[in-house]
Amino acid sequence: QKEVEQNSGPLSVPEGAIASLNCTYSDRGSQSFFWYRQYSGKSPELIMFIYSNGDKEDGRFTAQLNKASQYVSLLIRDSQPSDSATYLCAVGGDTGTASKLTFGTGTRLQVTL
Amino acid sequence: KAGVTQTPRYLIKTRGQQVTLSCSPISGHRSVSWYQQTPGQGLQFLFEYFSETQRNKGNFPGRFSGRQFSNSRSEMNVSTLELGDSALYLCASSLEGASPLHFGNGTRLTVT
Secondary structure (H helix, E strand, O other), X not given: OOOEEOOOOOEEEEOOOOEEEEEXXXXXXXXXXXXXXXXXXXXXXXXXEEOOOEEEEEOOEEEEEEOOXXXXXXXXXXXXXXXXXXXXXXXXXXXXHOXXXXXXXXXXXXXXO | OOOOEEEOOEEXXXXXXXXXEEEEOOOOOOEEEEEEEEOOOEXXXXXXXXXXXXXXXXXXXXXEEEEEOOOOOEEEEEOOOOHHHOEEEEEEEEOOXXXXXXXXXXXXXXXX
């Protein structure tokens, strides 16, 4: 059974600091990797996606993928109180099964003033 | 561009009843997926439809079914509702291939 593991947190970081969120996955055949942010009572919102080993940056967010170690991470620079949410790591297969995502249980991030 | 639209937002049903949820994908998106989110199990994949055909299926009982129409709109049906079916049901659409999923606001189903 495919598994995606995340530390549930809460991860508490001060405003302006870097938040580092981690995720490991069990299926070596996984091809697509996503980070979603979910505020309480809301639906998941896509933050980043990455398909190749290495880093991918978008504004304050950087996704890192290491397929050999089956590890995905999300860095949030200059963390803001509005970043306080649950961050979900999701892993998908290749083109035919890319929509069949396996989600981790999420890491709750708290950005403190 | 309008996002994924799900209706209704909230539903209250009693055990044994059936329910139909509706989803309109982002314009141009041909793939529609359904997920169930509960506090205990998190987000779990139900099924995916592409070009009116079920392309992938999760590990849910046959009481959960869906369909997709020629305009890519999708419906999900749950028959013989059980208390454990109480959850947030999320619809997501994507273009094709490994493109990211974009979620709707969800339908919160409460079974009493």
